[in-house]
Amino acid sequence: MSNNKWFTVGKLVNTHGLRGEVKVLSQTDFADIRFAPGNKLSLQNMDNGQKLEVEIVSSREQKGMFVLKLKGFNDINEVEKYKGWLLKVEETDLEKLDEGEYYYHEIIGCRVVTEEGEELGTITEILRPGANDVWVVEQPKRKELLLPVIDDVLLNVDVANKTVTVRLLEGLI
Numbered sequence: 001m002s003n004n005k006w007f008t009v010g011k012l013v014n015t016h017g018l019r020g021e022v023k024v025l026s027q028t029d030f031a032d033i034r035f036a037p038g039n040k041l042s043l044q045n046m047d048n049g050q051k052l053e054v055e056i057v058s059s060r061e062q063k064g065m066f067v068l069k070l071k072g073f074n075d076i077n078e079v080e081k082y083k084g085w086l087l088k089v090e091e092t093d094l095e096k097l098d099e100g101e102y103y104y105h106e107i108i109g110c111r112v113v114t115e116e117g118e119e120l121g122t123i124t125e126i127l128r129p130g131a132n133d134v135w136v137v138e139q140p141k142r143k144e145l146l147l148p149v150i151d152d153v154l155l156n157v158d159v160a161n162k163t164v165t166v167r168l169l170e171g172l173i
Helices: 076-082
Strands: 006-016 021-026 040-044 051-062 065-070 086-090 111-114 119-127 134-138 145-148 154-158 163-166
Touching (some): 006 040, 006 065, 006 076, 021 076
Parallel strands (some): 111 163
Antiparallel strands (some): 006 021, 006 086, 021 065, 040 051, 051 065, 111 119, 134 145
16 A cells, blocks of 8 residues: 555444444445445554555445445454544545535635635535535634535635635525
8 A cells, every 4th residue: 555645434433243344434425335345445543553454345334334344354353453443545546526526625624715705714624414515614713604515605616726715695604
């Protein structure tokens, strides 16, 4: 594995059963691709930097989680130590997105400006409460702004310049 940038696609949160299966909380919009049998991921411990390449043998969705069987792990005792580790992919393995779609890492850190040019702050977090995403904008000397990701609000997203232009609807501030 190279020194490429890594992106989290899931977190190993627990073991499942006695035969070495693990429960994974998905952190990707491409779970069907990421957790497909035969796919290889990097299992990483963020505390000490340890990495381990794993291959998925089987996968199923269960109660909002994914239960994965990893190649070479056949016993609960073999996988227990990986609880809390993250499943990651290299930047070169990111899926291509359609126009108007963005990865979280492309949006977080963007400056937000109104169509009049007033700087509002920086996007620090993305929430997924339901029908549409909500971008959390940290504003200097004001409480954070919650921007709904809808066409009426988002006028332009310039990932290259890390700038998002918005139209503030009444009641947003």
